Amino acid sequence: MIFKSLLITCLLSLSVGAWAQRDVELADWKEEAVPPPPAFDAGKLLIFDVSQASSLTYGVDPATLRISKDGVLSYVMVATSASGARNVLYEGIRCVTGEVKTYARSSPSGVWSPVAQPEWRSMFDNMPSKHALAFARAGACDNAAQASSVNELIRQLKLNRFSRFNW
Known part of the structure; x- marks a missing residue:
């Protein structure tokens, strides 16, 4: 039971860290210069x-x-x-x-x-x-x-x- 609680706590802390990292990446995102429209067929x-x-x-x-x-x-x-x-x-x-x-x-x-x-x-x-x-x-x-x-x-x-x- 203790192992299960510890495992859940670890998994939750990892996912919170991943979401925090994603938020930082989204906040720091900058769009590249957009190339001109390409020719199409x-x-x-x-x-x-x-x-x-x-x-x-x-x-x-x-x-x-x-x-x-x-x-x-x-x-x-x-x-x-x-x-x-x-x-x-x-x-x-x-x-x-x-x-x-x-x-x-x-x-x-x-x-x-x-x-x-x-x-x-x-x-x-x-x-x-x-x-x-x-x-x-x-x-x-x-x-x-x-x-x-x-x-x-x-x-x-x-x-x-x-x-x-x-x-």
Whole structure:
């Protein structure tokens, strides 16, 4: 009984220390300079489900995926309507905090317009589109951890690619 109490006390102190370390790491975090939006190919998108109620198809070009040293996964997201109209965003996800940031938007002519003051916002907020959260769940994040590599993320997206059609 004493051993069990000692073991529980040790485990609790270790977990408290780990959470304290995580809080320090989050407080000291600084975002790296964001590279310019990469070129993308709408014909090579890896498609994933956002919502059955959505009339848009969402996908990312695997060639645009980048995991930086600061833990930000950046990508080009393409939302396409049934008529072929596209909304293209250059974004970043921080899995550890559950946040997303839009850096730039592409015009129909392909010209990127940087967001004036991009800010991190929760993927869990009541936003008009839940594409970032769906992307995170499709393989970009494993709970609060980012995908271990771009290749692993691509593999996860391909595994989930036709999840709405599983019967």
